[in-house]
Amino acid sequence: SGTFLLKDQVFIGTSGEIDWPDDLRGTDGAVVSLEGYSFDVRTPQLRTSRAKLKYPDLFAGEAPGAFYFSSGRRMEHEKKKYPQFISHYSDLELSLPGERLKYKGGFAMKADRKFGTSVSKDPSTIEVASGRGSSFVAKAEEYVFEDSLILSDKIAFVLYHGSDSIYHHAVRFDYDQSQSKLILQNDEGAYKNTYYYSSFFRLEFKADML
Numbered sequence: 476s477g478t479f480l481l482k483d484q485v486f487i488g489t490s491g492e493i494d495w496p497d498d499l500r501g502t503d504g505a506v507v508s509l510e511g512y513s514f515d516v517r518t519p520q521l522r523t524s525r526a527k528l529k530y531p532d533l534f535a536g537e538a539p540g541a542f543y544f545s546s547g548r549r550m551e552h553e554k555k556k557y558p559q560f561i562s563h564y565s566d567l568e569l570s571l572p573g574e575r576l577k578y579k580g581g582f583a584m585k586a587d588r589k590f591g592t593s594v595s596k597d598p599s600t601i602e603v604a605s606g607r608g609s610s611f612v613a614k615a616e617e618y619v620f621e622d623s624l625i626l627s628d629k630i631a632f633v634l635y636h637g638s639d640s641i642y643h644h645a646v647r648f649d650y651d652q653s654q655s656k657l658i659l660q661n662d663e664g665a666y667k668n669t670y671y672y673s674s675f676f677r678l679e680f681k682a683d684m685l
Contacts, residue, residue: 488512493542499555499587505530507542507560519546528560528582533569538562538582541594555586565597572623573652575604580618591618591625601625603650603657609636611657613648623653629662639675659685 488509495505505528512523526542540562561583569578569591580599583590591599598614615630627648634641645666649658661667661683670679 493544493558495558495584496555501589502584502587504532505584507558508537509542520544524563526560528562528584530582533571534567534582538567539564540583557586559583559585561590562593564595565593565599571620571625571652573603573655576652577602589620591620591627592616598631601650603655605655609634611635613650615648618648623651625650625652629664629666632659639673641671641673643669643671645669657685 489511491509491512493507493509495502495507508527508529509523509525510527511525512521521544522542524541527537527539528542529537540560542558542560544558546557562581565579565581567580567582569580569582571578578591578599578601580591580601581593581595581597583592593599596616598616599618601613601618602610604610611632611634613627613630613632615627617627619626625648629645630648631644632642632646632648643659645662647660647662649660650656659682662669668681670681671685672679
């Protein structure tokens with residue numbers, strides 16, 4: 476609902492609801508509520524920071540955030556880029572596969588792609604317990620969710636085993652939830668030659684991959 480300004484060709488909306496498109500795989504049930512927005516009817520674009528996302532398959536309640544939509548011609552094999560949503564804050568608890576995996580952080584969608592990030596850029600946290608006395612914690616500004624994979628170009632990482640730990644402040648992260656398989660690789664940028672730290676041995680060490 477809203478008001479159309481005929482002279483300016485602008486629609487000023489006070490409320491509205493948008494279902495995520497049915498043809499985008501893995502987005503069933505995602506709905507965006509708009510609380511205030513405006514757009515030029517001559518331009519097929521809509522942007523607002525007053526939106527809320529409901530996505531019952533992933534989290535409870537609503538996530539306040541920003542919504543963006545743009546319509547235009549695409550190349551024949553070009554993937555859709557819209558609609559897009561990003562949460563304002565990194566405080567959502569997502570229901571991801573794996574009984575021992577906990578995620579608290581931001582959430583974003585770009586068409587059918589899903590990310591763990593927020594407008595605030597506060598770190599999102601993943602905790603995984605193995606059930607054998609060890610666990611790890613990863614913190615990053617952004618994760619990419621691809622089916623069973625969780626990826627990030629740069630995380631702060633701690634592996635706990637009893638009272639001992641291994642720590643690195645900036646490594647690449649690749650975790651397969653379906654196999655509980657974790658791969659860490661060197662950062663490709665400024666932190667490429669930095670070290671892990673082992674509390675048990677009280678020493679630093681380098682490794683290209685763990």
